[in-house]
Amino acid sequence: MKKTWFLPEQWDKFYAVLCSGASFSEAARVAGVSRNGAAYQWRKTGGMTLIMGIPGGLADPPTSVGTPGTGRLSLVERATIMVRLRDGKGHAEIGRELGRDRTVIWREVKRNTNPDGSYQADLAHVRAHQRAHRPKAFKLTAMNHDLLRFIEDALEDGWSPKLISLVLAKDYADDKSMQISHETIYQCLYVQSRGELRKDLYRYLSLSRPKRVSRENQHAGGRAKPYRDALKIASRPAEAEDRAVPGHWEGDLIIGAGGKSAIGTLVERSTRFTILLHLPERHTADAVAEAMINAMGDLPAHLRRSVTWDRGTEMSGYDRIQLELQAPVYFCDPHSPWQRGTNENTNRLLRHWFAKSTDLSGYTAEDLKTIQDKLNRRPRPTLDLQTPAQALNQMLQQAA
Template identity: 60%
Template sequence: MPLSVAAQLVGVSGDTGQRWWRHSGVMTLPAQTGARGGLPGTAPVRCPGEGTRRRALTSEDRAVIAAGLTSGWSHAYIGTKIGRDRTVVWREVNRNRGPDGSYIGAVAHRAAHERRRRPKAFKLVENQDLCERIAEWMDQGWSPKLIALVLAADHPRGSMDRVSHETIYQALYVQTRGRLRADLHQQLSLQRPRRRHRTGPRCGGSTPYAEAFKIGQRPPEVADRAVPGHWEGDLLIGAASGSAVGTLVERTTRFTILLHLPGRHDAESVAEAMIREMTKLPEHLRRSITWDRGSELAEYRRIQLALDAPVYFCDPRSPWQRGTNENTNRLLRFWLAKGTDLSVHTAEDLQRIADTLNRRPRPTLDLQTPAQRLNQLLTQAA
């Protein structure tokens, strides 16, 4: 008879009957209607667990997996032995094997049990060495995302020495969460003491360039980053004194050049600084320049003639079209903070900042550095 009917006959609730049945572990009960042994008018009842798969592998399952791997069985054959799909076996082996590639059933079962424990211990509470490494990298301007990627690359098998970027953000923004320094949020690019949602794209002014090249006229090789030598540029504006620093970023390698603009940043000064710095590059690494519609590049014709490279301008109020440069400027704000007087930085200071950024591993470069990528291009050309 159905389990619910059996529970009624012994005077207990259906939930109690289901609990007794689950704890027995050896009973197989078919679902039947009232016409076949149940009470009249009762609907078919499916026994708990009937027709469904077990959610978690047992220690016996893992023992069979270990024995099967030792015997050279395939994942599919092991799956048939324990009544699970081959993908379950494949995930289990890859998740719980040891550093040497071996799989031991008892060790795997213990590891799976520890991962299921709740609540989990917060990694940035007990691991003081990891906290110090994160703080050191953030003091150098690294983002939580970059730190998480580098830790994952250094510890590919997973351990207490790797965390997600969200764990770092929680330690920075959630009170009593982790043991990172309370002032470490000031090392983030936006230096915000608390998180907030995006409010939409920023809107800025525009300057018409009737005869200039538009960004829609750039060749396709610029958009897909297939050919190096295409640059994006902009100005980082400082305090009210009018101080500014020019930035140029190569799209393929993310190599950054900073333009020293002491005293002023008008069109003539920007053109002189850009020509001075970019003439140091070989010709095949200065194919084009993309800039925002700012008045500081009114001398773009002079730049095109001196560098033999076209200058393209973004659409009005569309700084996102220079995404590589915008992201790099955000990183540079670690050293060139908003609201500060940027004129205090000498040419040597800017070179040191650019070198530091160019030696930082980038996720978009498979954790290589822009300097390494640029050196590869120069070596291939030679």
């Protein structure tokens, strides 16, 4: 028997009619597809529970198409995502068209893509509706001992809930039982009867609050700050403060004229060894994180124990840096650059080449490497006239 092929437009029509509350048979009739073909397609796309008989249809259809631009994606926005994905557009481009962050589009596609790899707006809208109000099984119970132990140990070591969540997702990518959101961890710490975490663990968070504070009440004007979960310099280990152990770095940006160009600087506290970060186009959080990871990623683990930085917007991607380098990032107190004095002193030396109020965008990566090498070959009285390069090389040989 000859197989009948139906057009993608017919299937979109079928899904739209069915998800609007019509019966399965009615949706197939309106779309002009066979009932058997519709049943096969429904199974292929991971179809949801249906009510059989009259009138039939979806067991739990959405009650609203939503309003574009509000907190949750609307059906209209999901339809735009569907069309643009079929046009080959990326998440960032779709996000710009909808006025949404690209991560919103990425999460939407990841959560609501069909088992066959396709994304269909009406099905995605139904799944989001059903997921929003179904009861969720709570994850942090005594039954998951390994996950509990990991989180408790990490909190005691000063990790933020967000960092814990990111590391678990990376290290246990194939084990959903060992993955958890940072919000769930906060719930366990601050809401009674939610999970089995020890209730005193909140003391290890950077703010040590026994109760959660809403974002609106946390800061004047209700603006969320990117460093509310960050590690404070006060929690940096003593070995970094007294320079007894190498591998603790301080960083900052040297800003060019009009704030339009910048060069990143990283200085190791024990040896004064300096790394210059090439930021040719911009100095956003993503650009700075990428440059730091590339520059420090090849260092041995014992020479990247921590990084200390100011609370500038260029470091709002610190979670990614911590995850990739496996090193905590500590932040100075507001308006306290003296807390990373090694870096401040080094930046003053670098002004010999990078004068204030000049355009820094003309320096190539090779130019920065030349200047970096010159500075690292300069003898330092604080190192008994050793050079930073010699001091660092000595550390590497001792480790070997």
